[in-house]
Amino acid sequence: MKAIVNVYLKNGVLDPQGKAVHHALGSLGFLGVKDVRIGKQIVLELEATDEQKAREEVQEMSETLLANTVIEDFNIEIV
Amino acid sequence: MKAIVNVYLKNGVLDPQGKAVHHALGSLGFLGVKDVRIGKQIVLELEATDEQKAREEVQEMSETLLANTVIEDFNIEIV
Numbered sequence: 001m002k003a004i005v006n007v008y009l010k011n012g013v014l015d016p017q018g019k020a021v022h023h024a025l026g027s028l029g030f031l032g033v034k035d036v037r038i039g040k041q042i043v044l045e046l047e048a049t050d051e052q053k054a055r056e057e058v059q060e061m062s063e064t065l066l067a068n069t070v071i072e073d074f075n076i077e078i079v
Numbered sequence: 080m081k082a083i084v085n086v087y088l089k090n091g092v093l094d095p096q097g098k099a100v101h102h103a104l105g106s107l108g109f110l111g112v113k114d115v116r117i118g119k120q121i122v123l124e125l126e127a128t129d130e131q132k133a134r135e136e137v138q139e140m141s142e143t144l145l146a147n148t149v150i151e152d153f154n155i156e157i158v
Binding site: 008021028034044048065066 | 085087097100103104107109111112113114115116117118119120121122123124125126127136139140143144145
């Protein structure tokens with residue numbers, strides 16, 4: 001079973017990497033971009049076969065290690 | 080219009096960041112994880128209103144700047 005955790009900065013938290021990419025896109029002539037935010041996508045290959053159990057385990061992993069919940073939010077997809 | 084670009088390492092390309100997270104999860108007692116791969120999720124706020132046009136533009140941005148297509152693949156979602 002596969003789990004995908006998307007970790008992204010909370011609204012209002014400055015994203016310098018996104019700002020840099022936004023600026024670079026502008027320099028390359030892509031002028032139709034209003035904002036860029038950059039997050040992480042973590043793909044976990046799990047041994048669990050029960051979706052509910054997998055989701056709970058990944059929720060705990062995310063809160064403990066994968067996301068810094070002070071400045072980041074995350075969502076979990078089980079595939 | 081919003082576009083999400085998921086950039087991830089191609090199969091077979093070593094992912095040291097994923098390996099480190101895998102190891103850390105094991106140390107924390109999460110033993111049911113077989114593999115971890117870490118990619119980027121880039122969220123673009125676009126001025127375009129036409130989905131087809133937005134997709135083409137984001138495809139070009141991804142090939143030019145967002146992904147290193149030698150070692151990375153990407154997919155695009157228009158939201």
